[in-house]
Amino acid sequence: MKKRCIMNQVYKEDAKKYGPKMINEVDDVKDVFLKKLKMNEEHKEVMMLFALDTRNRIIEVFEVFGGESDIKIVTPRKMFKSLVLCNAYRFICVHNHLNGDTCPSAEDKQLAKELQKYGEMLQIELLDFCIVGDNNILSFQNKSLL
Template structure:
């Protein structure tokens, strides 16, 4: 006698998802291409003016390095902003960016990057290489000067 019974499985219904990019509003940016860290910092500085918490933004760039979109990835506290590469690259993929520029502020005014900033930059470079979206620079904005990972030769990244 066979005690093994065959169980019939019911169909499992999984949710279907559609991923879309929603344009919330428009920010005014010059039509000029990003040439270097200085032009990038000048372009982004107004966005960070008066912000009392750390904020991390990513700019998607086209093949000529014109900004095609800006996304606020994270708003943190006075000293930290939690950023994961997944959240950085999701909007970039949706806007068909071929390169990215990321930036964040240090509310203390001192743009010296933290060990976490170095580690994040290294992860973003690796992820960008895998996805074919080049990280042009990671800029830390301070009160009187800025720090550019690209200008410094990508130390620790």
């Protein structure tokens, strides 16, 4: 079962392929995004949400953007729809930078703040916002950007 989410459709990937993985630190995130998803090898911009339960286990995986057009079209409303429907307790948002640089843009910082704000209102905690580059990952949580 493999589904993806682009624009108004919700595509979901089978969370089982990531194992009963608990996400507790950036190395766990790095393992999933670089080793299993190989987001650093993508030839298009991709943004994904990992919905987590109360023990930080992956329960659902959603691709909320995948394409060559501007990632700025992604809205928190579209993202939280998927999270609410799967009863997520926490979530991680990750996307790649095609140029390989993990330095966050102003838009990245703005989106992370919006997701954190809306997550607080809906009681779905933003655990981390990550940017994947060339074999590297930047965690907003580790850099105290959240």
